Amino acid sequence: MLDLNIDDIGKSLLAEIADIHDTPAGAYNFRVNSQLAGRHTTDNIDIMTKEGLPGIDIFIKPHTKGESVHIPVVVSASGIKETVYNDFYIGDDCDVVIVAGCGIDNCGEHDSQHDGVHRFYVGKNAHIKYVEKHYGSGDGNGKRILNPQTEVYMEENSSMEMEMEQIKGVDSTVRTTIAELKAGSKLVVKERLMTHGDQVAKSDYMVTLNGENATADVVSRSVARDTSSQTFNARITGNAPCNGHTECDSIIMDSGKILAIPSLEANDVDAMLFHEAAIGKIAGDQLIKLMTLGLTEAEAEEQIIKGFLR
Amino acid sequence: MLELKNLSFSVESDGIKKEILHNLSLTIPDGKFVVITGPNGSGKSTLARLIMGIEKPSSGQIFFDGQDITALGVTERAKLGVSFAFQQPVRFKGIRVIDLLRLASGKQLGISEACDFLSEVGLCARDYIDREINSSLSGGELKRIEIATLLARQTRLSVFDEPEAGIDLWSFQNLIRIFENMRREIKDSSIVIISHQERILQIADEIILLSDGTIKQTGSVDEVLPQLIGTTAAVDACERLK
Numbered sequence: 415m416l417d418l419n420i421d422d423i424g425k426s427l428l429a430e431i432a433d434i435h436d437t438p439a440g441a442y443n444f445r446v447n448s449q450l451a452g453r454h455t456t457d458n459i460d461i462m463t464k465e466g467l468p469g470i471d472i473f474i475k476p477h478t479k480g481e482s483v484h485i486p487v488v489v490s491a492s493g494i495k496e497t498v499y500n501d502f503y504i505g506d507d508c509d510v511v512i513v514a515g516c517g518i519d520n521c522g523e524h525d526s527q528h529d530g531v532h533r534f535y536v537g538k539n540a541h542i543k544y545v546e547k548h549y550g551s552g553d554g555n556g557k558r559i560l561n562p563q564t565e566v567y568m569e570e571n572s573s574m575e576m577e578m579e580q581i582k583g584v585d586s587t588v589r590t591t592i593a594e595l596k597a598g599s600k601l602v603v604k605e606r607l608m609t610h611g612d613q614v615a616k617s618d619y620m621v622t623l624n625g626e627n628a629t630a631d632v633v634s635r636s637v638a639r640d641t642s643s644q645t646f647n648a649r650i651t652g653n654a655p656c657n658g659h660t661e662c663d664s665i666i667m668d669s670g671k672i673l674a675i676p677s678l679e680a681n682d683v684d685a686m687l688f689h690e691a692a693i694g695k696i697a698g699d700q701l702i703k704l705m706t707l708g709l710t711e712a713e714a715e716e717q718i719i720k721g722f723l724r
Numbered sequence: 725m726l727e728l729k730n731l732s733f734s735v736e737s738d739g740i741k742k743e744i745l746h747n748l749s750l751t752i753p754d755g756k757f758v759v760i761t762g763p764n765g766s767g768k769s770t771l772a773r774l775i776m777g778i779e780k781p782s783s784g785q786i787f788f789d790g791q792d793i794t795a796l797g798v799t800e801r802a803k804l805g806v807s808f809a810f811q812q813p814v815r816f817k818g819i820r821v822i823d824l825l826r827l828a829s830g831k832q833l834g835i836s837e838a839c840d841f842l843s844e845v846g847l848c849a850r851d852y853i854d855r856e857i858n859s860s861l862s863g864g865e866l867k868r869i870e871i872a873t874l875l876a877r878q879t880r881l882s883v884f885d886e887p888e889a890g891i892d893l894w895s896f897q898n899l900i901r902i903f904e905n906m907r908r909e910i911k912d913s914s915i916v917i918i919s920h921q922e923r924i925l926q927i928a929d930e931i932i933l934l935s936d937g938t939i940k941q942t943g944s945v946d947e948v949l950p951q952l953i954g955t956t957a958a959v960d961a962c963e964r965l966k
Contacts (some may be wrong), residue, residue, distance in 0.1 A: 702798060
């Protein structure tokens with residue numbers, strides 16, 4: 415059981431964003447309604463409160479392998495507005511998993527907003543898996559706003575896999591991700607986004623490949639339902655012999671709106687850059703196929719979206 | 725048992741009405757393996773789609789086990805026990821083979837059960853179970869997965885729309901073996917296959933020859949097949965390759 419001082423709403427949000435039902439193994443820092451709700455450090459992973467700014471510094475010793483850091487944030491009081499700065503200093507040759515994410519429950523009249531600024535300094539040969547989920551709930555008139563800003567600075571031969579997911583309940587979001595890669599480093603981004611109601615989401619990526627054989631693969635899949643709108647803006651710049659690929663694949667439904675702007679900039683003759691973008695509604699034959707298996711049209715639609723956002 | 729009574733289907737193109745099926749009546753009893761054949765454009769695929777409810781007839785009625793299902797949609801017919809294998813299987817981003825087999829079986833199918841269905845259609849299950857049903861799969865692989873979903877459904881009536889279309893010769897041999905197995909284990913269910921292939925026609929209990937939207941001939945393999953050989957209604961796979 416979770417032995418932290420968190421109410422039931424907070425616990426359900428934690429389950430949604432970080433799949434946390436028990437106190438996690440490894441290092442963690444729980445932030446609930448702008449307060450520290452629990453922290454644990456290990457011999458290899460230290461977490462310290464920032465001085466002068468809200469947020470934490472996370473230090474991971476070189477050669478740390480097989481450990482994890484959970485830093486979930488819960489906002490369940492209406493009217494909270496905060497910007498939090500979390501910096502990760504990841505030593506050389508590490509292999510760790512970092513789970514972040516923010517859940518907002520707003521039953522009140524006032525807007526709740528959490529802007530998380532995450533900076534990753536990834537050491538040489540280190541491998542990081544970063545998972546970030548955003549989720550909103552609550553039926554108040556106050557909006558649930560999340561504006562995550564992520565910066566990634568990758569040293570030689572490091573690699574980072576980022577899974578970023580925002581599937582439900584966030585009214586407004588501006589996601590900004592900046593990455594700079596040195597030689598031999600590799601960044602793989604998998605973004606999953608679904609907007610509904612009159613939600614607005616904007617996702618910007620600026621990935622710069624500065625070193626030889628740096629590789630980036632930025633793939634976003636999104637679904638825009640009801641009257642929601644989305645803008646996906648991904649730019650990959652190649653300043654060296656490198657490989658870059660970005661893809662935006664979207665399902666549009668109801669009266670949704672989607673603007674996809676993949677862009678590439680090559681400043682080296684050996685930079686190999688590709689982009690793809692596709693927007694379309696659910697294909698009729700996909701619905702019919704699942705209906706021939708006994709699903710209703712609504713069930714078929716749900717399965718298609720579930721698969722698409724996997 | 726499936727009964728089609730006075731079924732007609734027409735489409736309108738550029739203001740001109742074109743009749744695809746005309747006043748077609750036929751009965752497919754339980755426990756029968758029936759192959760519907762005929763030249764291109766004779767209305768075979770339309771007939772298959774009408775049985776599944778993907779298209780609605782202009783007039784006429786469809787009965788399944790005595791119940792009038794003419795007004796029922798695809799989902800309701802599927803729930804009553806009608807299955808349909810597409811001529812061109814549909815691709816899905818993100819939906820895996822195991823997911824589709826689970827949806828088809830209507831239960832949380834175990835990995836080993838799912839693997840049995842894949843092995844049955846000649847796919848090495850371990851390599852396929854977690855594959856997405858997307859454009860990374862070849863036409864032949866998709867076709868076999870499509871057939872596996874019907875095996876997983878195990879319904880009273882299975883309709884296959886040109887199962888041989890788009891598969892290679894090796895897969896074709898395998899396909900024949902699958903249909904021979906299905907025929908052996910048919911019990912009280914029935915199988916309708918739309919096909920041009922002589923090898924498939926040869927294992928039919930009954931062959932129905934469709935031409936210009938009407939039934940030209942119905943009978944056993946011995947009665948119908950000799951007259952078909954050499955006509956455009958049945959083309960041997962090897963002939964095509966020569």
